[in-house]
Amino acid sequence: MKNTLALNQKNLVEIEDRISVPTFDRSVLKAGIIHIGVGGFHRAHQAVYTHKLLEQSNSQKWGICGVGLREGDTKMAEVFKQQDNLYTLMVKHPNGKTASQIIGSIIDFKLGFNNPEAVIELMAHSDTKIVSLTITEGGYNFNPVTGNFDFENPDIQHELKFPDEPKTIYGFLTAALKKRRDAKLPPFTIMSCDNIEHNGDMARNMLLSFVKKQDAHLASWIESEVCFPNSMVDRITPVTTKAAITYLEKTHEIKDEWPVTCEPFMQWIVEDKFSNGRPEFEKVGVQFVSDVKPYEKMKLRLLNAGHSVLGILGAVQGFQTINECMEDDIFVTCLRRFMDKEATPILDEVKGIDLKSYKDSLEERFANPTIKDSLSRICSESAAKLPKFLIPTIHENLAIHGNIEFATLVIAAWCYYSDKGIDKNGQSIEIVDAMRSELHQAAKKTKTDPLAFIKQESLFGNLVKNERFTTLYTAMLRQIYEDQNIKKHMVNLL
Structure with missing residues (x-):
């Protein structure tokens, strides 16, 4: 009888006898992608494509560092720390079969609400090539009728007065891009992966609306230098249930505090427009097009x-x-x-x-x-x-x-x-x-x-x-x- 193993880096040697584990060396990966809003969908979609690419490639520059900007992300941070940023992907097929594997593309996770400077420094670091987003429709802070940026949001008003104390995605991105510009570093790409039509254009328009109020010169630099590719993402990813955690324990004797379940189907179509390089995601099924x-x-x-x-x-x-x-x-x-x-x-x-x-x-x-x-x-x-x-x-x-x-x-x-x-x-x-x-x-x-x-x-x-x-x-x-x-x-x- 096997012993139940807690999911962490040390136990991967034994876990690989039970389900698939990462074959790449996670210790040498750099955080080339910073992802804001690490929920089930990101872990079932972009992180999986990145994992697949790392399995095929020798590149060390495309690890993911997750970021949570809200106090509600604390639980995710605790689980990631406990599990060395590993988690189980459980693909549930219509015939009742479940295919499980350990995903290793996320190499770090940071909270922004209690240590904004650390997140700003991370985004501003030269290793960071892409900042990607799954912040839900509501996170873009716009009026759905007029399409205009909502400057009445109290957090936005706070950020305009205190630029060094960001609370929303816009405050963090602005602070980090300012550091990049001042250090004469090329900007990172801002890549929305949310279910919003023209999501890259939306991210661009909302960020520029904010930055023009805070720093008009920086806004001009962002307008000319930063790319915001549109993208279409698709994979049905229900909320993780206790039943999924129990299944892993009973079937594979693996203790994972926060696995993610999803359907087999997965699709990602991206506008091929990047500021500072991108992963060769086309090798693992991502479709790059001129118009998404x-x-x-x-x-x-x-x-x-x-x-x-x-x-x-x-x-x-x-x-x-x-x-x-x-x-x-x-x-x-x-x-x-x-x-x-x-x-x-x-x-x-x-x-x-x-x-x-x-x-x-x-x-x-x-x-x-x-x-x-x-x-x-x-x-x-x-x-x-x-x-x-x-x-x-x-x-x-x-x-x-x-x-x-x-x-x-x-x-x-x-x-x-x-x-x-x-x-x-x-x-x-x-x-x-x-x-x-x-x-x-x-x-x-x-x-x-x-x-x-x-x-x-x-x-x-x-x-x-x-x-x-x-x-x-x-x-x-x-x-x-x-x-x-x-x-x-x-x-x-x-």
């Missing part, structure tokens, strides 16, 4: 919006996971109708992609019974997600007199979800959203003002002024409030 925008739009409007369609409607119906939604034929049919009739017509040409096959693959991925992606995760921060994934599709279809029925049903269900917070069975729905209070306050006015919810201009723009949309929306809203029978209303649209 059509691919970004395809993914956001089909996969991410599709998730939200299933998530909001499924939550009100009483489902718990995405694959549970996909076990219901009505949900499957409605998802496909949304993708075919509402999302696909407003996409740009996507070279090299067969859209029918791509949508078929999404259905297969969503239905993967081993992933069990929770609807609470999918619906979390919907106020940041829907203005990027779903609401633009409504605006664009209204402009071309296209179909809006399924997306409108989702908005009506979101209002009910935000107001009542219960499913059709009367069970409480877990709602995780920075705007939860505002959403609830607007939604509960629906009884006296059916348009109250969509009057939130920061989320919906001028939809409330579109008669075609409001007529359909109010009819759907009335029906949902009357009987909470989401499936009946979905059937009516088929």
